[in-house]
Amino acid sequence: MATIVPHTRADVEAAMRDDFRIVPAGDAAVIVEFEERIDPLINARAVAMADALRASPQGGIRDIVPTFRSVAIYFDPLLIEHDRLLDRVRALAAVGPSRPGVATRPVRVPVRYGGAFGPDLADVARFAEATEDEVVQLHTSTMYRVFMLGFLPGFAYMGTVPSRIAAPRRSTPRTLVPAGSVAIAGPQTGIYPAATPGGWQIIGRTSLKPFDLERPGAALFAPGDAVQFHAVDQW
């Protein structure tokens, strides 16, 4: 960890540069870990590093996976020398975020809240000690950041949900959550790309497909994207 108290821009940059560790995860992956918390600025560093690695492709790298606060680099140990990879990763990890926390044009997501589409909206309203409309108002007035994708193809972990409506997961997960369900779990919100069992609080449904093999690139969201939900009565 950096010990510099940041005053100048150079200090801030130095502090950021020091604040990572590179750990092997087996013999075919290394993980660059930034600070252990969920924070848009830390996530932006992970996304920037993944972008930088992709911008200069190197033989032997099989996959680059940014997560909340880390980047995993999967490689073929027979094609790339471990030390050379580490040198490269170290150099790139020292680079700060190339784009700020939330700056891209938001992806707008139409949602039909409540009723049959959002069976847990009433529970979230009870949690918030608010009306269902107020919950919708809070969910739609926040600009979310896509921190990472995981769980299912196209599933984007977004944050940060206003604390008032940040209801915890259901104590008993549902055996089947319909595709397109918009849900909350604590500070996170997301859209189920496919029908699956799930424990998040379902407050609405969208017609957008977070994952579609017919779409170039397949996934609707990418880490670092900005997302805003808006309420609709019909699709």
Place this chain on the structure above:
Amino acid sequence: MIAGSVFVLRPGLQTTVQDMGRWGFQSQGVPVAGPMDPFSHRLANALVGNPRTAATLEIALLGPELEFDDERVVAVAGAEFALTIDDGLAPHAQAFVVPAKSRLRFNARPRGARAYLAVDGGFDVPVVLGSRATHVSSGMGGWMGRALRRGDRIPLGLASSHIARKRRRPATALLEISPSPVVRVLPGPDGHRFAAEAIDALQSGPYIVSGESDRMGFRLRGPSLRHTRGADTISDAVPVGSLQVPGSGQPVLLMADRQTTGGYPKIGTVITADIGISAQTAPGDALAFRVCTAADALSALIARERQLMAVEAVL
């Protein structure tokens, strides 16, 4: 020339089309999938002279019965099923010819858990995001995104060369299949989240592969691994072979169909050279772990690569 097909008379317990996996899309949440035992998958392909990219059938625990509509050179590697063609015996880990309209049957399985059937020309299912691999839980890739069922007809690629020119390749490279193997692990990436004695506890095993084990991962029962800072972490990428430890202290060995990210600390990672050995354990088998060095991991992988290249080089 019309490529042939294989008709599924009996599907077996979980028979899936696999190739080396769907790499490059984990940042979209797309799991890698691919063979549980990549070594035996590649060996089967090598034995019939297929390119490394060809798709095989992964055959788990209980084998299928398949009818070929044209004559094909095939090979089976990995778990040692007793194989028959119509009423004759067929060899393990060696190329043989299945005549047109004959039935290849996987019978008793004295050793191992997963076999790979390679057919000259490969299994020709649609390529999804660069791969033919089946990811069972998301229904992606393979044959209709699922394990084979009775009555399926799986298309084959064109046989790469005339059968008469195919040599019977020798089975020079075999995985050491055992019902109680010891596999090597590299510590980490989350060693700092465990009590100091946990890495010794992991090696004091063996662990038993529980019935709740599938292509995503093996739940293991054995010495408990104690966390120091709780079992919840911020979700992070999880390579194949990760030994993820939830609050129970009982590790889960993450396998081919694992999700792209996971939220429990990982005490160690099974080395690439030994993933296939782990995959050859069935529920009820024992699995022990021994810590090794990065240099050990690399030399083990090079040794395996040499074995495979020796088979691939026989033309």
